[in-house]
Amino acid sequence: MRAVVFEKFHTFPSLTEVEKPVPGAGEVLLKVAGSGACHSDVAIYNEFDEGAPGAQNPPFVLGHEVSGWVEEVGPGVEGFAQGEAHLVYGPIGCGHCKACSRGQDTYCENAATMPYLATGIGRDGGMAEYVVVPARNLVPLGDADPVDAAPLSDAALTPYHAIKNSLPNLSGGGRFALVIGLGGLGQIAVQILTALTGATVIATDMKEDAMRRAEANGAITVAGGEGQVERIREITGGRGVDAAFDFVGATPTIKTAQASMAQMGRLTVVGIAGGVTEWSFFATPYESTITNTYWGTIEELHEVVAMYRKGQIRPDVERYSLDEALEAYRKLESGQLSGRAVVVPHQS
Known part of the structure; x- marks a missing residue:
């Protein structure tokens, strides 16, 4: 079968033939059904160095935002019917620590001993047939469209978790929420905030x-740049x-958020651009x-x-065939995408 493979650090992935997996x-x-292209994928093949914290050794198939139809089950698996549509929860922990027991594989206590972090992050992912x-x-997923659902497993789950923690x-x-960065995650964050809270949502x-x-999803917008915080x-x-x-x-976006905070406010940094900031007693609400x-x-x-x-x-969602998958990653790298690129391997 064909797949998008991360083969070497600091090297653009390839679309190549690999062996069809067996459960x-x-x-x-x-x-x-669909596999979303995420900026984390770009970090995997373009930014991480071998041996660095979080780096996953190649080769493996990319794609951690995945949906699909049940094709075959392995030994001991029951309760699944062929053709049923499902969304994949990407993180994979040890399965027996406290964090994994509560379904939070992202914070697995034995992550350092695991051979991979998630489907598509160290383990073969969904950028494949x-x-x-x-x-x-x-x-x-029931009868919901599995292709458009693919990004939910990261681009929706990640902001949902951050927002749920901040609901108090x-x-x-009279409450106000601020969303900084209106890419795939930020756009869905606006929708989640609108659905779950009565807060006024400000987006920048x-x-x-x-x-x-x-704005179409209910936010008041503020353009970045001079006068943004004011x-x-x-x-x-x-x-x-x-x-x-x-x-x-x-760093600039974290500082913008800090300067916009109310007393007893909560700032959650979700993006991983590596910014740093300073804290001081009298300059902090x-x-x-x-x-x-x-x-x-x-x-x-x-x-x-x-x-x-x-x-x-x-x-x-912007849909791409598997033949167009590498072009989707090029557009992602260059900032040309206006929506979430979802690769549809079996689209006619």
Whole structure:
């Protein structure tokens, strides 16, 4: 079968022939419906160095945002029918520590001993015609479109987890939420905030078209650049925002979020651009919090799928054939994508 393979550090992936996988004990073979191209993939092949923290050794098939139809089940697997559509929960932990027991494989206590982090991150992923995944990691989609659902497993789950952790800050009247960075995750974050809270959602980006899409989903937008923080604080009546979500994670965006915070506010840095910041007692709103999150739990992915099936969240998807997969990654690298690129291996 054909697949997009990460073969060497600091080297663009290849579209090549690999052996079709066979499900082992406790595993399911999926015929891939869709696989989202994520900036984390670019980091895997373009930014990480061999041996660096988080680096996963090649070769392996990319693709950690995956949906598909059950094709075959391995020994000991029951309860799945051929042709059923499922979404893949990407993270794979040891399965027996406290974190894994609560479905939070992202924080597996034995991650250092695992041979991979997730489907598509160290283990063969979904940028292929077929993929094998643990049966435990499948979330049923019912009759929902599995292609458009593919990005939910990261681009929706990641902001959902961050927002859910911040719900106490957004409970009550007159609350404000700030979304910085209106790429795939930021756009869905606006939708989640609108669906789960009564907060006024302020969204900011440098791209005009991205801000228009956020406005269509209920956000008030503020353009990046000079006067950005002043405008944000003006919208809040000078008080600042109760919860901020930085989906970039660069030093300037973190500082923008910090300068926009209210007392007792919460800033969650979700983006992994590697930014740093400073803290000082008198320059920081009292009892405000700066934290970070990584992905989410499988239970939360079930909740995300429920929101998707109810029409509360809808990823902005651009579909590509497998032949066009490398072009999708080139566009992702150069910032040319306006939506989430989803590779559809079996599209006619």
